[in-house]
Amino acid sequence: MCDRHRVSVTSARARLTRPIAVDLFSGAGGMSLGFEQAGYDVVAAVEYDPVHAATHAFNFPECEVLCRDASNLSAADVLAAAERGFKCLHPGVPWPGRLDAVVGGPPCQGFSTGGKREHDDERNDLLLHFVRLIEELKPPTFCLENVAGLLESKFDKVREEAFGRLRAAGYALSGTDKPVNSLNFGVPQSRRRVIVLGALGDAAPSRPTPVEGEVSVEEALDGLPSPASYATLLDSDEVDLTPEDVERRASIKSPYARILAGLEALPGDKSRPRAWEPSTLTGSRRTTHTEATVSRFAKTELGAVEPKSRLYRLPLDGPSRTLRAGTGSERGSHTSPRPIHPREDRVITVREAARLHGYPDWFRFHTTNWHGHRQVGNSVPPPLARAAALALLGSLGYSPVALRAAVSLGDVSLLSLSRTKAQPVMDALVEELPATRIRKPITQDDQAADAYQAEVG
Incomplete structure (x- = not known):
């Protein structure tokens, strides 16, 4: 998806000090972002869902996105994509023919503690395909992310x-x-x-290093305006902020929110700066609830569960519970259970979910709520991915340099493609599309899935 005729923004010194990585099962790109922030060049990403692949291509315009089912790929396929991405990022520089890290989180619903766990779920096999590609590629390091349920005795066989x-x-x-x-x-x-x-070798990588302190929901959402103030957000996920909201955004007090809003730099950030417009609010399409739903939400205390919808209301002074993703079309198109906002009687927006996940405000998701919330809920929180990436650096011996030149984001049309329209754009194989794996007919399209949220429960 990159422009191969663009002039590189990367210095010669950066080319020598930034390890090369590929992201398998990349989704929208939480793992890719965390590794980039740690100083890696993520030159290729593999994602079989063309909607998610298109979102990744928008946010990582210098990365080669291979829209394929990883279970059907060989090491040669991955290396060829990595070579294309490297040449896009470093035009004129010889491809070294190697990777420093392979990272990824194989789909984990079969192991998940958040739903029905199935030891024979075919998605569990994707863990072994990740292992197969590590065996074939033999990178010096790798990072494998999965749900905590993987460690349960029920999955001893596949895990061992x-x-x-x-x-x-x-x-x-x-x-x-x-x-x-x-x-x-x-x-x-x-x-x-x-x-x-x-x-590779006898010395295991160090574990990711925790940070001190916790961030509350109130701190995370600091500076985000109420979507109810903008009628445009009934039909769109983006809007230009009023001068008052621009000023309010500039006055954010929370250090966490100031970093995600781009008002302060993330300490040690070595990612490529993105050119974006902070005065435009994105990922904030409104959900219109019925009066009965609003009334039920209003009676729900902070940190409690609304009895009918079973939706959880976020606290202000503590963290959120785990954000859930719902299911894709191959599993019935169930809408993700979105938490209730702590101050307003509605479910949270995609942007608010992204703040709770550690995504900067420049990072965008699909324009529908259904896909957008799935992309957040399925992804690795970038701060956690960054901690893992920094731990791996100790095994690689690199000292990555920071990058200063900003890169433009991709074509915004990538964020509104349906699965059918995204397939040719992302060069996905028709036989590998999620829709071909459906066990029962789908009756919800993207907009219908959004409409479902209008009456939660």
Whole structure:
């Protein structure tokens, strides 16, 4: 998706000090962003859903996005995509023919504690395809992310096979014994995940280093205006802020929110700056609830669950519970359960969910609420991914330099494509589209899934 005739913004020194990575099962790009912030050049991403692949292409215009099912890919396929991405990022520089890190979070619903866990779910096999690609590519390091349920005894067989094969391939592993919680890495959300890091040789990578303190929901949402103030957001996910809201945004007090709003730099950030317009609010399409729903939400205390919809109301002085993704079309198109806003009687917007996940405000998601919330809920919180990436740097010996020249984001039309329209744009194979894996007919399209939220429960 990159412009191969564009002049590179990367210095010669940066080319020598930034490790090269690819992101498998990339989704919208939470893992890619965290690794980029740590100083990696994420030159390629693999994502089989063309809607998510298009979103990744928008946010990472210098990355080669391969819209394919990873279970059907070979090491040669991944390396070819990495070479294309490297040449896009570094025109005129010889491709080194190697990767420093392979990262990814294979779809985890089969292991998830948030729903029905199935030891024979075919998605569990994707973990072993991740392992297969590590065996074939033999990168010096890798990062594997998954849900905490992977460590349950129910999944001993697939887990032990995966970790056993990785060790047999020569990798020393860390993080195989217990999960981490994103709360401990500066994310205002309780989200338990397994982060397995591997390095060739006898020395296992260090574990991701937690940060001090926790971020509250109130701190995370600081400066975001009420979408109810903008009629445009009934039909669009973006709007130009009023002068009053622009001023309010500039006066954000929360250090966490100031960083995500671009008012302060993330300490140690080595990602490519994005050119964007801070006075435009994005990811904020409104959800119109019935009067009965609004009344029920109004009676729900902070931190409590509304009885009929079973939706949880966010607290102000603490973190959010785990944000859920719902299911894709291949699993019935169930809408993600969106928390109730702590101050307003409505469910949260995609932008508010992104703040709770650690995404900067320049990062955009699909324009429909259904896809947008799925993309956030399915992704790795960037601060957690960044902590894992920094831990792997110790095994690689790199000292990445910061990049200063801003890069433009992709074509905004990528964010509103339906799955059918995204397929040719992203060069996806028709036989690998999510819709071909449906076990029962789908009756909801993207807009119908949005409409479902109008009467939650």
